[in-house]
Amino acid sequence: MISIVVPTVGRPSLAVLLDALAGQLDDLPGVEVLLVDDRRGDAGELAVPGTLAAYTKVLTGRGAGPAAARNAGWRAARGPWVVFLDDDVVPAGDWARRLVADLAVGDRVGGVQGAVRVPLPAHRRPTDWERATAGLTEGEWITADMAYRRDALAAVGGFDERFPRAYREDAELAHRVRSAGWRLVRGRRVVTHPVRPESRWISLRTQRGNADDALLRRLYGPRWRSDLGLPPGRRHRHAAVTTAGVLALVGVALHARPPRHAASRGALGVATGVAALAWAAGTAEFARARIAPGPRRADEVTTMLVTSALIPPLAVTHWLRGWWRSRGVRPGVTA
Template structure:
């Protein structure tokens, strides 16, 4: 097997764990392309590559434009027919290379093979909201936490769409274009572990920026975009309704209408908070975090979606852009 492994990174400590895990199995048939997507100041300190991997590893300088652009830089510089994308925070199983070889021994109409992703969760308590969010990676389709593509398939569709600047929908959108171009995608037998990284209490607010990507996909693929890309249903309509109720409460010209809006906003916010608290550990800290962030999530998600919806008017899929 000859394969190029592309790893976009912002220099997280988990990168060292990934490289040390890969090192025992790397030989002349493998090249590793690390795409350093840090800012110029952070790049002053070079990435640390294990000595055992130095002969097989090339570090490319990304432009800080996000994982889609970084992966494009990586696969276009790769030498192999197959390009395996790994995130810098996964840990491959000990037999990952052996199973990868079998996964890539695929029929010629197979354009990509996804690895299996495990997300270890605590066994002594219920998972937090952030842990449950990360656990969704275990059932997500065609994600580049561990996804291998033929170079021919990537070239046929133009690679990743760099209009998606986050690690959110850029991989499932690419998979849709690859299948639309006539290639098959398969689930392989290799596995990686994706530990839950430590995050602060406001992580759920930061991830609302992903609503901008959803709005762009809606522009590109129409109202059935979730079915086309195999993306589970979201809460956008509920967020819109709660935000509309809040706006009504704030600007309604009459007190009865304002009170009705306030009641709708309070009910919607309470429903969201309870939906997030119920499956969690229900500690005072977690409950307080869910209560506070649930106040902000609907208007924040709506603002991101509307901004991108306006900015994305006229957007078309990458393979349709002349």
């Protein structure tokens, strides 16, 4: 038996996913589908296609995020393999057949990842948000489509529920599974992950993930990115730009006070100018790095300019908040 676990907040994309699964039941003997309804409040029942209803069980989540929802799913699963799918992916027409082949692996293989495709516009360069979504195609062990042996999940206790977002919780689990002696490999099945519509300010909201990065730093030390196989970030640059901006603002505020000593006032003016130039240069570099590969439309350029000024202090604030909240975490101890 194969257990498919789908945590969901009831997005319209869920119906597309379930329809795709329903059309491949003949290639999935003994399958069960566990939908974990992670919506808060009474949002009504989830619609399940009739052909899939006999194979599907709907579980009620706690509204505590995808890590907790996936834990509820795999702990209720009966199959030796648990396949996690996000509720906004679309399995290819041969996904089920390839899944069965992907899971024909050695006993020490604890997980098999599916390939993720992100369709991008053919007539123009992708926006910042589209490029961020396309990053999923290069992600390792992401639960957009990731199969784990139930024994491997049980051995490490599943997902760490202190990660409340769909961010880093899958990489952290994969690290613990590999550390426990299991191998993770890539399979040949494919899902498509469309770029969902979002506000032009989505990049500001995603900075909340810096709090999760702070927790990872607490857990795994200064080498946490390389140990978990994560790409380098911009936190140190954001911290430098934010510091320069704060110093410039402080300098302006002090300069506005009644003068006492002309020499000290002049030195303050120079220091303030240097800090302001450093902030402007750092912000301009960040904006250029985001604008250059994009469509360069007026609305996109405006959004990039505004958010490039706001992201560094926002990222630093979320990091500090996460660092403070995780102050009692002991290195190497997961929950």
